[in-house]
Amino acid sequence: MDLTAVDYLTFPGAEGRPRFEVVYHLYSLTHRHRLRLKVPVEAADPVVDSAVPLWPIATWFEREVWDMFGIRFAGHPDLRRLLMYEEFEGHPLRKDYPITRRQPLIGPKV
Secondary structure (H helix, E strand, C coil): CEEEEEECCCCCCCCCCCCEEEEEEEEECCCCEEEEEEEEECCCCCEEECCCCCCCCHHHHHHHHHHHHCCEEECCCCCCCCCCCCCCCCCCCCCCCCCCCCCCCCCCCC
16 A cells, blocks of 8 residues: 655654664455554665565655655665656655755756
């Protein structure tokens, strides 16, 4: 159903735990069961195995998490920005992203 991430950098009581979590919301149409799977991800090397070989639709969700949080998905066939433009520097949903940061100006490619 969904794949997203959480940044616990400034979360009270999160000291000593991994900075990120990748959260999978799964649903079985056959059995009508729901499952939430949380995968802890260290900040030093934010990488998780890709779910695309199992669920091809995860391509879009993983690209969104990469774009917004900077968590890489090992084995992803096309990991590139989805929501931000290619020249955008950083990952805007990280808690340490400076909200006053100026981005490079881009124009039409000629």
